Structures are given as C-alpha cells and as structure tokens.
Amino acid sequence: MAQYEVAVLYHPGLEVDLSKAEDRVLKIFTDNGGKVISTDNWGKRKLAYPIKKNEHGIYVFYGVEIPGQNVAKVESTLNITDEVIRFLIIKPDFKAMAKAEVARSLKAEQAAKRGDKTEESEEED
Numbered sequence: 001m002a003q004y005e006v007a008v009l010y011h012p013g014l015e016v017d018l019s020k021a022e023d024r025v026l027k028i029f030t031d032n033g034g035k036v037i038s039t040d041n042w043g044k045r046k047l048a049y050p051i052k053k054n055e056h057g058i059y060v061f062y063g064v065e066i067p068g069q070n071v072a073k074v075e076s077t078l079n080i081t082d083e084v085i086r087f088l089i090i091k092p093d094f095k096a097m098a099k100a101e102v103a104r105s106l107k108a109e110q111a112a113k114r115g116d117k118t119e120e121s122e123e124e125d
Helices: 018-031 067-081 094-124
Strands: 002-010 035-051 054-066 084-090
Touching: 002 018, 002 035, 002 067, 018 035, 018 054, 018 067, 054 067, 054 084, 067 084
Parallel strands: none
Antiparallel strands: 002 054, 002 084, 035 054
16 A cells, blocks of 8 residues: 545635544545545645635645555545545655755754854854
C-alpha cells in the first residue's frame, strides 16, 4: 500500500458538528482498503477566493495508506460528497522531505555557531 496525504476542505457550516462529516470521509478511505495514519485539523480559515459561494472553509489533513488502484475510487466518491468543498490527494516525496530536514538542521547548526561566535566576541570587549 502506498502512503498519501489528503487535504479536505469541509463546508464552513459544519464547524459545530464536524465529526459526522469526518466519519463519512474516514469511511470512504476504509471502504476502499485504506487506513488513516494521522489527522491534522487546522480549523476554520478564510479562503483565498470564494469556492461555491463560501468565504471560509474547515481544513483537515489526513495521512492515509491506500492501494494505488483505489485512489481514483476515493476521488470520485469525494467529488460527490456534499460536505466536502474541495480536496487534494498527493503522494509525498519522502526523499525530498529527508533532504529538506537535513538542510534545515545544517542551517540551524551554522546559525548557532555564528551566534556563539558573536556572543564570545562581545564578552571579550
């Protein structure tokens, strides 16, 4: 099974009772042979432009393991789900993510070294 990241933009009116809509989307994943690894709810945010006459949307991100052949079935089901305004399914590039993490840690180390040198030189003055 391949790992995917799914971003789902829910209708803003569901803010009070989002659990039913989330359960429906989770059922779509499990019915197609997938399992949810992680869920990250960002809450209600203003959209960059109106979508289906909505100025706001509820952002929820899922980490999902699902067979590659079932991704099209998930997409077609999410297209007809009323609670979902928009969605995006991507396959993350773990190699690029690891490289970015290494680069980030190197940059932090270099910044720490520069910070240490300036503090030492200030103490000598």
